[in-house]
Amino acid sequence: MASTTMKRIAEDLGVSVTTVSKVLNNRADIGETTRARVLARVAELGYQPNAVARSLTLRRTRTLGIVIPDLMHSFFVEVIAGLEAVTHTRGYGLLLCNSDEDPHKERAELQLLAQRQVDGVVLASAGASANSDLLHRLTAAGVCLVMIDRDDHPDILCDRVITDDEEVGRLATSHLVAQGRRAVAHIAGPSIVHARRRADGYRRALVDAGLRVRADWIIRGGFRESDGYRAMTRLLSSKKRPDAVFAVNDPAAIGALKAVWDAGLRVPEDVAIAGAGDIAHGDLLRVSLTTVTWARRDLGKRAAELLLDRLDADGANRHRRVVIPPRLVVRASSGVSAGTEALSSG
Secondary structure, eight states: OHHHHHHHHHHHHTOOHHHHHHHHTTOSSSOHHHHHHHHHHHHHHTOOOOHHHHHHHHTOOOEEEEEESOTTOHHHHHHHHHHHHHHHHTTOEEEEEEOTTOHHHHHHHHHHHHHTTOSEEEEOOSSSSTTHHHHHHHHHTTOEEEEESOOOOTTSOOEEEEEOHHHHHHHHHHHHHHTTOOOEEEEEOOSSHHHHHHHHHHHHHHHHTTOOOOGGGEEEOOSSHHHHHHHHHHHHTSSSOOSEEEESSHHHHHHHHHHHHHTTOOTTTTOEEEOSSOOTTGGGSSSOOBEEEOOHHHHHHHHHHHHHHHHHTTTOSOOOEEEEOOEEEEOGGGTOOTTOOEEEOO
């Protein structure tokens, strides 16, 4: 019945059945005028394509998986919004999975997506080397993969959309130094690539300013608020207390803020703090948070475009790497007067 209806639509409009099929499958190589004519005739006839039959014919499910490490983090919510804006218009559904920064849970989620026969996966990886074997098997089986935000698994051939994380660390730390801070510490993330790059940017900014890099002022924390709180508590107990801190991301920076206040100290008078990621409502905190930001929705949109373009090209294109540039957002936590905000590209 479906093929008969498609043939009738093609005959009515004087186009090929292939053209009708491409319109129904949201292929990008159809002109907008033709697409509108076909969809109008489809609506007139009340035709509903059979998604199951279509997936068997095309060997596609028109479903994509996305695995993120923290569903509660507004950063990833905005990334998902950017993804969905593209996938929806091109007729793809999304299956959302949350790894909780746990490589074992990430593995289970990836296996689930493989069982669901998704056409592609967008992944913000939870582990530096864990699950590389599974990712190799998925890509070998024809699942398109795009890495976002995190640049781990260097041996996996796939498209990537990231920011310049070394520049993230350099921007935040250089800004703190520019405010006259000379004892700048760093709350680091776990041993994954983008966290290490932010630490590299922190070190580079200190060296460029002629300041000493002290190993005891680099505290391994993590990406959660509780990680930042614990790391800041350790820094405050140092023999020489730092007068500024760059935290690997905004949740860790918020934990650091709380630790400073609980110790009876002031931000920024006693300790200036900067984070990264521009978390939602960071400007509404008791002391608004200086941070480094980049376009999260653009990150999601570019990831979706790379994935869908690769699916349309049957995986033949060269793998691409898109870098979303970071910029500084200056607020009160780094020593700027309350109510003053400035943007800088460095």
